[in-house]
Amino acid sequence: QVQLVESGGGLVQAGGSLRLSCAASGGTFSSLAMGWFRQAPGKEREFVAACDWRGSNTGYADSVKGRFAISRDNADNTAYLQMNSLKPEDTAIYYCAAKRTTVYTAYFSRISSYDYWGQGTQVTVSS
Numbered sequence: 001q002v003q004l005v006e007s008g009g010g011l012v013q014a015g016g017s018l019r020l021s022c023a024a025s026g027g028t029f030s031s032l033a034m035g036w037f038r039q040a041p042g043k044e045r046e047f048v049a050a051c052d053w054r055g056s057n058t059g060y061a062d063s064v065k066g067r068f069a070i071s072r073d074n075a076d077n078t079a080y081l082q083m084n085s086l087k088p089e090d091t092a093i094y095y096c097a098a099k100r101t102t103v104y105t106a107y108f109s110r111i112s113s114y115d116y117w118g119q120g121t122q123v124t125v126s127s
Helices: none
Strands: 003-007 010-013 018-025 032-039 046-051 058-060 068-073 078-083 092-100 121-126
Touching (some): 003 092, 018 092, 032 068
Antiparallel strands (some): 003 018, 092 121
């Protein structure tokens, strides 16, 4: 069983940056595809970014392309989401997710694809 713990959320002004971390334990991290999702108040959870087992192949929601970057450190069992040029509409709870896969070059953008989820970290962007 894989456990995921997010950290790094907080309050930031529009235009600022945050770096979220997702620490994984209880499994073989390098066999997991990783993803970030977010859920704003009153809205459904949505895809933000994802990467394959090495972080070589990545995908992003159109709303964050060019501003957010997903990465991972397999030696440290940690995935990251670097968020730059933040906007008030980025305000949400951000969730880390992991998917067991043997297709090591694949990343996944569907919520239903993922096997494990963290508890989330709040990101609030003030205008």
